[in-house]
Amino acid sequence: xxxxxxxxxxxxxxxxxxxxxxxxxxxxxxxxxxxxxxxxxxxxxxxxxxxxxxxxxxxxxxxxxxxxxxxxxxxxxxxxxxxxxxxxxxxxxxxxxxxxxxxxxxxxxxxxxxx
Amino acid sequence: xxxxxxxxxxxxxxxxxxxxxxxxxxxxxxxxxxxxxxxxxxxxxxxxxxxxxxxxxxxxxxxxxxxxxxxxxxxxxxxxxxxxxxxxxxxxxxxxxxxxxxxxxxxx
Numbered sequence: 001x002x003x004x005x006x007x008x009x010x011x012x013x014x015x016x017x018x019x020x021x022x023x024x025x026x027x028x029x030x031x032x033x034x035x036x037x038x039x040x041x042x043x044x045x046x047x048x049x050x051x052x053x054x055x056x057x058x059x060x061x062x063x064x065x066x067x068x069x070x071x072x073x074x075x076x077x078x079x080x081x082x083x084x085x086x087x088x089x090x091x092x093x094x095x096x097x098x099x100x101x102x103x104x105x106x107x108x109x110x111x112x113x114x115x
Numbered sequence: 116x117x118x119x120x121x122x123x124x125x126x127x128x129x130x131x132x133x134x135x136x137x138x139x140x141x142x143x144x145x146x147x148x149x150x151x152x153x154x155x156x157x158x159x160x161x162x163x164x165x166x167x168x169x170x171x172x173x174x175x176x177x178x179x180x181x182x183x184x185x186x187x188x189x190x191x192x193x194x195x196x197x198x199x200x201x202x203x204x205x206x207x208x209x210x211x212x213x214x215x216x217x218x219x220x221x222x223x
Binding site for chain 1: 165210213
């Protein structure tokens with residue numbers, strides 16, 4: 001069974017930093033593209049970033065480029081999102097998702113509040 | 116960026132009826148690279164359709180996707196109680212990947 005478990009969400013002040021983690025199991029993480037997608041509670045979905053299987057390619061939403069960094073540890077089967085210079089508009093539920101184009105599996109999400 | 120417009124915003128139907136959901140793109144979606152997701156309250160989205168018409172794993176054949184270019188549809192035949200939810204389309208033909216704002220399918 002595929003499992004994606006996010007952690008690291010918190011309440012942070014504008015300009016602050018957070019590191020989100022996603023522990024993956026039940027599939028071959030080493031050969032999988034992975035992504036982060038966010039959702040403002042009660043609102044729609046927004047793709048944030050994606051990373052290639054070996055970490056050699058990374059792509060970002062323009063509004064987070066230069067502030068967020070996606071990374072992948074294929075030994076620990078973990079995905080990360082380093083978030084810097086956080087803004088109020090980054091407040092959302094952040095999902096870890098398997099896939100770099102469409103998203104086959106999703107975690108339950110971790111809540112980031114910037115206020 | 117490719118803007119996806121979903122219609123209608125809300126669809127009120129009875130169990131057993133057919134639902135047809137629309138997703139219109141502001142520019143042609145390269146390769147028909149479009150997916151559909153179902154989201155229930157308090158849960159993450161669930162993949163239903165990818166590449167416009169391919170069903171995800173364990174997705175019942177009551178769900179079907181179609182379309183190309185700028186016009187796409189999701190059809191749900193014989194609605195079951197478990198199908199009442201919000202449905203999102205997503206394109207991955209051009210960065211940034213974008214989602215529509217969703218169609219809520221509610222019980223009439």
